[in-house]
Each structure stands twice: as structure tokens, then as C-alpha cells.
Amino acid sequence: MFKKFTHETxxxxxxxxxxxxxxAISVGGLVxxxxxxLHDDTLEKVDGVRPYSPLEQRGRDIYIREGCYTCHSQxxxxxxxxxxxxxxxxxxxxxxxxxxxxWGSKRTxxxxxxxxxxxxxxxxxxxLLQPKSVVSESVMPNYPWLMGPLDASDVAxxxxxxxxxxxxxxxTQTEFDQNVKQFxxxxxxxxxxxxxxxxxxxQAQAGNYDGDNRSVSEMDALVAYLQxxxxxxxxSKVKPxxxxxxx
Amino acid sequence: xxxxxxxxxxxxxxxxxxxxxxxxxNWWIYGLxxxxxxxIVYWIIYPSWPVGKSHLRGISTVTYLNxxxxxxxxxxxxxxxxxxxxxxANALQKPYFDKIAAMPAAQVVKDPELNSFVLSAGKALFSxxxxxxxxxxxxxxxxFYPNLADDDWKYGGSVGEIEATLVGGRxxxxxxxxxxxxxSQIEAIAHYVLGLSGHAVDKAKATEGNTLFHSNTGACYxxxxxxxxxxxxxxxxxxxxxxxxxxxxxxxxxxxxxxxAVQKVVMGGLNKGVMPxxxxxxxxxxxxxxxxxxIYVHELGGGK
Numbered sequence: 080m081f082k083k084f085t086h087e088t089x090x091x092x093x094x095x096x097x098x099x100x101x102x103a104i105s106v107g108g109l110v111x112x113x114x115x116x117l118h119d120d121t122l123e124k125v126d127g128v129r130p131y132s133p134l135e136q137r138g139r140d141i142y143i144r145e146g147c148y149t150c151h152s153q154x155x156x157x158x159x160x161x162x163x164x165x166x167x168x169x170x171x172x173x174x175x176x177x178x179x180x181x182w183g184s185k186r187t188x189x190x191x192x193x194x195x196x197x198x199x200x201x202x203x204x205x206x207l208l209q210p211k212s213v214v215s216e217s218v219m220p221n222y223p224w225l226m227g228p229l230d231a232s233d234v235a236x237x238x239x240x241x242x243x244x245x246x247x248x249x250x251t252q253t254e255f256d257q258n259v260k261q262f263x264x265x266x267x268x269x270x271x272x273x274x275x276x277x278x279x280x281x282q283a284q285a286g287n288y289d290g291d292n293r294s295v296s297e298m299d300a301l302v303a304y305l306q307x308x309x310x311x312x313x314x315s316k317v318k319p320x321x322x323x324x325x326x
Numbered sequence: 327x328x329x330x331x332x333x334x335x336x337x338x339x340x341x342x343x344x345x346x347x348x349x350x351x352n353w354w355i356y357g358l359x360x361x362x363x364x365x366i367v368y369w370i371i372y373p374s375w376p377v378g379k380s381h382l383r384g385i386s387t388v389t390y391l392n393x394x395x396x397x398x399x400x401x402x403x404x405x406x407x408x409x410x411x412x413x414x415a416n417a418l419q420k421p422y423f424d425k426i427a428a429m430p431a432a433q434v435v436k437d438p439e440l441n442s443f444v445l446s447a448g449k450a451l452f453s454x455x456x457x458x459x460x461x462x463x464x465x466x467x468x469x470f471y472p473n474l475a476d477d478d479w480k481y482g483g484s485v486g487e488i489e490a491t492l493v494g495g496r497x498x499x500x501x502x503x504x505x506x507x508x509x510s511q512i513e514a515i516a517h518y519v520l521g522l523s524g525h526a527v528d529k530a531k532a533t534e535g536n537t538l539f540h541s542n543t544g545a546c547y548x549x550x551x552x553x554x555x556x557x558x559x560x561x562x563x564x565x566x567x568x569x570x571x572x573x574x575x576x577x578x579x580x581x582x583x584x585x586x587a588v589q590k591v592v593m594g595g596l597n598k599g600v601m602p603x604x605x606x607x608x609x610x611x612x613x614x615x616x617x618x619x620x621i622y623v624h625e626l627g628g629g630k
Binding site for chain 2: 087090110114115117118119120156157158159162164166168196197198199200201202205206212213214215290318319320322323324326
């Protein structure tokens, strides 16, 4: 009854052709990506990595909205030239709360994975408003509208959405207590969704990132985000050989 | 149609449609086999397939020094390779950094070999870390960042003082006088300040300004000094020279414009001159690099 399953069967049967083509092109992913979700040696065990505060998270949304990733990567590869220029190579663990991650590969501008703390808030604000005013040869566009007010009304919803992807923002007391244990009380407060908007405004006021304390601007959020990039792990406490042996 | 010796694949579509079966040339086929063999050898030498909760490590190894300085060998991976490369390169640079750390700066610049090391390594470090603010040649930017290539220093221009600036960072602060002083008083002070650097100003206003500058109402003298030549402890600049960082005096063409530029600074105060700290915990630069950079900045032209 069964016809022999030959090359001709596939070529003359659209269903088989589609199914087997799909299988063939997913082999690469199945072999190279899927196992990473099961491996013990994917996420390095380092201290300090935490979710973003509400303000930083909104800054990250603006980073994505403005398409900064079209010119900037956030992935320092383990090569000597990159380490000398940008700092310690990026760890998988450092983007575990990034959804989606901003690794990228296009570098019209420099990598930003460790730009946090490199410049002052004043520099970032001036640079984003008008890059050429501080780096005369820059081809980065001006972002004058970032001084406009930040819409913070939906920040709690955004955090709730991220929570469903596994970011430990807390809704209940139990979750909050868990965060206190993992990240310390100060941070755990920041990750509590019901207080998100209050926390956002408080951080923007205290940080005064854009030099104008009268209102919370998109600039406040974006600079807060840039200033935290790559600063969570204290590499003076990490032995380089531990990261080597991890792989 | 000419006679054809090439076989067909044997399939026939739409009654007559056939496909030639042109076998690949042998060199190509053997090339393929060689690449497959190459891949197998590669899998044996380098990390390759996922297996269980980990992956095959390969037999190749890298030997590097661990944090205790002992030699350690681990399976090849890019991190191990990087660690080794960094250590090899650091070992090559170490004799230079050691000498620079041990010698007074004045002696370093007299040694031609060390000096050229300072200039080339300093240029690379400066471009990556400092040029975004102080600009490529250290010339600064009026209204934002001080010039490091001139001989006017707020915090001191000796190598030691520059080093202290780099390690701890700086933040200049001058209070706003907009609500403390009358508009006319600020104008008078501006005339006085401009007169200090040789501008032709209104004498009567400058005299009033002089009094205010040295009074406890203005209290300018407290930070800028009795002689207005600046006080390092406050990072308050010398106001008697023609070098300006904040008040854009050089651009203004007439006295009115220059007075306005100084008035603006005095009224609004200054609190945005932030020089990040490069030393201390989680530092971007190590002490050797900081000393080297300090000598480099000192050599930009205006070191004291």
C-alpha cells in the first residue's frame, strides 16, 4: 500500500516540501540556540544584576523608540581591542532582565554596554540635544524633543507586562519580600509595581538628570538608563578565571 | 537538436519536461569531503556540540595566570584566550608603567623612550576617555569644558594636582547671585571683572564693582581670591587673565555683549561643571594609567 518515500515524493508534494524545508532551516537554531535554555553554563553567577527601576525602564523604552540601537550595540565582545576601549566584555547574566536585549551588531557609534558613569549627566543631556556641540565630528542626530514631559502614567502596566516575561517586578507582599531578600530593600521598593509612578518621579527629582528639576522629562529617563548601563556588576569582585572556567 | 551525452535525472514532468543530471566535478566533491573532515577535526580541538547540560570542551587548552598569580590551564575558549592576550600585552607594557610609577614626572619626560610611550599611550587613553568633553587636542569648549592645553588651571597644573583631579573628579560650584544682588550691582561687578583682564570698561561702575567684589555682600573674593587670581581649593578660576570657560567673553564683539556674558554667569551661578572621577572603586582607569594620563595632560602645553 505504501508508496516508497523518495526524493520525488517531496518534490511533488507541497505539504512535505514545506514541512521538511522548515525542519532543515531550523536545525541551526535547534542546535545552537535551544540548548542554551537548558545549559547550566549559560548565565554566569555574578552578583549585582537587577531589573531596571521604573525611570530606567522608561528610559530604555525611549532608547528603543528612538532607534538608538540602529547605530549603537550593547555587546562588548571578548577581544582585546574591545576590552581596552569599552571595558570588561559583556556577560549573558547582565542582560537577563532585558526584554528584548539590545546587543545588536551595528556600530555607527560606539558600543554603549558600559557607558554608565563614563560621562556626566550634563554631558549626556547636552550630547543628546545636540551631539555636534560637544563632539564636533559626530554624525549622531539631535534629539531636542527629549526635553518634553515624560508620560509616566502607564509605567505600571509596562512593568506588569515585563513581569509576565519573568522580570521579578513585584505585585504581592510575598513577591516584595522575595525581592528584598534578593536585591535588598532599597531596590525591592523600586521594583514594586503599585508604587511605580511615585518611585519614578522620586528618582527623577533626586537624580535631576537633565538639570531641570521642575518636571520629569524623557531626558531624565533616558540619561538615568544610560548611566546604569554596565554598572551593575562589580568586576573588581569577580575573578577573571571564574568567568573563563564557566565556559 | 545536437546529440546529447548528458544523462537526465529520470523524472519527467508535464509529459516531456526533463532535467539534465550534470554530476559535480570531482575537485568540488573532494573539496566538500575535505571541509567535512576539517569540521570533525575542529570539533575535536575546539568547544563544539551541546551535550546534556553543558557542551563538548575540545582538547585545545590555554594557560594563563589566575588571580593569585599562579599558572592555570583551561580548555580553549574566547575568554581564556582574551585573558591570556591581555596578560601577555600587560607584561610587555609593565616595565614602562613600573618605571613611570616609580619616577618623578619631570624625569619621565626627559627619558626619550618613556616619553614616547607616554605620548602614544596617553593619546589613546585621552581619545577614548577624555576627548568627548575636553576635545581631541584638550582645547576644551567654551560654555562646557575647560581647556587643558593652556596654562590656566582651576585646580592646579602640576602633575600631582592633575592626578588628584583625575582620581577624585571635580565639580565646580559658584552660587547664583541673581537674587542676592541688585541688577545694577551685578552690572558693576561685571565691569570690574572685565577691567581685570584689560578691557576698557566704565571706570565708575568698575570702582563700585571692586568694592562689591571684596565686600561680604558679593563675597567674590572669598573664592576667587583678594587678587581675583583664583583659589584652587574652590576651583575658582583666575579672573584676571583672558581665558574664559563659562562667560563667553571672546565671542561678544562689544563691551555690552561682554558685560552681558559675565552678568549671566554671576546671576545664574555655576553647578554643571562635572569632571567624573577616574580612580577609586570600580575605576575605569588604573593608577598607572592615571599617572601616565596626568603627565600627558601636563605635556599638552600648559603644565606647571
